[in-house]
Amino acid sequence: MKATLLLADGTRFDGEGLSTTGTALGEAVFFTGMTGYEEALTDPSYAGQILTFTYPLIGNYGVSGDVSQHPHACVAGAVVKHLAAHPSHHAARFDLGSWLDAQGVRTIVGIDTRALTIALREHGTIAAALAVGDEAIASVEATLAEYARTATTQGLVASVVDAYTPGQEIGAGRKHVVLLDCGVKKNIIRDLTALDARVTVLPYGAGSAEILSHAPDAVVVSPGPGDPRDLGETVITLRELVGKTPVFGVCLGHQLLALALGAQTYKLPYGHRGGNQPVKDLIRDEVLVTAHNHGYAVDGATLPPELEPTMVNLNDGTNEGFRHRTLPIEAVQFHPEASPGPFDARSLFARWLDRVP
Numbered sequence: 001m002k003a004t005l006l007l008a009d010g011t012r013f014d015g016e017g018l019s020t021t022g023t024a025l026g027e028a029v030f031f032t033g034m035t036g037y038e039e040a041l042t043d044p045s046y047a048g049q050i051l052t053f054t055y056p057l058i059g060n061y062g063v064s065g066d067v068s069q070h071p072h073a074c075v076a077g078a079v080v081k082h083l084a085a086h087p088s089h090h091a092a093r094f095d096l097g098s099w100l101d102a103q104g105v106r107t108i109v110g111i112d113t114r115a116l117t118i119a120l121r122e123h124g125t126i127a128a129a130l131a132v133g134d135e136a137i138a139s140v141e142a143t144l145a146e147y148a149r150t151a152t153t154q155g156l157v158a159s160v161v162d163a164y165t166p167g168q169e170i171g172a173g174r175k176h177v178v179l180l181d182c183g184v185k186k187n188i189i190r191d192l193t194a195l196d197a198r199v200t201v202l203p204y205g206a207g208s209a210e211i212l213s214h215a216p217d218a219v220v221v222s223p224g225p226g227d228p229r230d231l232g233e234t235v236i237t238l239r240e241l242v243g244k245t246p247v248f249g250v251c252l253g254h255q256l257l258a259l260a261l262g263a264q265t266y267k268l269p270y271g272h273r274g275g276n277q278p279v280k281d282l283i284r285d286e287v288l289v290t291a292h293n294h295g296y297a298v299d300g301a302t303l304p305p306e307l308e309p310t311m312v313n314l315n316d317g318t319n320e321g322f323r324h325r326t327l328p329i330e331a332v333q334f335h336p337e338a339s340p341g342p343f344d345a346r347s348l349f350a351r352w353l354d355r356v357p
Helices: 037-041 096-102 113-123 134-138 142-151 187-196 208-213 232-241 254-259 347-355
Strands: 002-007 014-015 022-031 050-052 077-080 106-109 126-134 168-170 175-181 197-205 216-223 248-252 265-281 286-298 305-314 320-325 329-332
Touching: 002 022, 002 106, 002 134, 002 142, 022 077, 022 106, 022 142, 037 168, 037 254, 037 320, 050 113, 077 113, 096 216, 106 126, 126 134, 126 187, 134 142, 175 187, 175 329, 187 197, 187 347, 208 232, 216 254, 232 254, 254 286, 254 320, 254 329, 286 320, 305 329
Parallel strands: 022 050, 050 077, 077 106, 175 197, 175 216, 216 248, 248 329
Antiparallel strands: 002 014, 002 126, 014 106, 022 126, 168 197, 265 286, 265 305, 305 320, 320 329
16 A cells, blocks of 8 residues: 655655555654664653654564553554564564554655655654555645644643553552653553652642642652643642642653743754663763653753753753752653663662652
């Protein structure tokens, strides 16, 4: 079946689609991991994005379901150079193509992903339409033009917070952590429970009174998709929690905490995505290799005096973390829980929980 990927600047790539027809709309971005396609496709932070895999062969170990970060695929669409039809791995339950179709993910295969990645690297994040089937291709230009005029990140978080029942408790550890779900990944819960925490999941719209009614020892604000300024009520909630409970923010949670504490955020011209971003830990004077997936950043120049920068990205100098100078509040922009990915930052949850009384 014919498929077309059209970028808002007019760049066009023609390839082959799978069985799911229609048009996917979103920001075109790329993922640099050689493995981890199942985790990336189910990562809620990729909601609203058409995900290009830079590694040329995707799907060779199939899909197990065991490493999925969400019950369903979260990406708007997928772009692959070569798609393995016959995976070879003992845990594989599906081939990737069949799984993408079952998930309703519009996919294009066989295009020059190197050329596309270079275009995205030069242009930055850009609106795109991925059309599969003759009918969708015939109207793709008009569809993309309308999307580019009206696109918004509103509603992205709401689209990916259906994985857990509000108030659901997971684990039986000593310390009780309320996890505010803005698009939580399964690995965060896995890491927290492995550190002897009992986790209660609440949706991003929960108010401070509801959160505190669960008597948490601490609160974690999860990653998620989109612009943090879309979640104004969550920012207010976090502001009301300041001084009442320890808080740790991850990725979108980092941005939301920054807004709650008086800093500003902005959209990056080039998002940070992939498993090899060098970040300097300013407190320990060491460099961590970290996994990233975000298109917005905290403006380090706007951090108020009570916030101390703790991490900086060595590629572009953007803020990657901060902590409150007197309160047990801290946050990081990258993903300590990322898998597959570097292990350098895995200790951050443990260090923070050790400081939680």
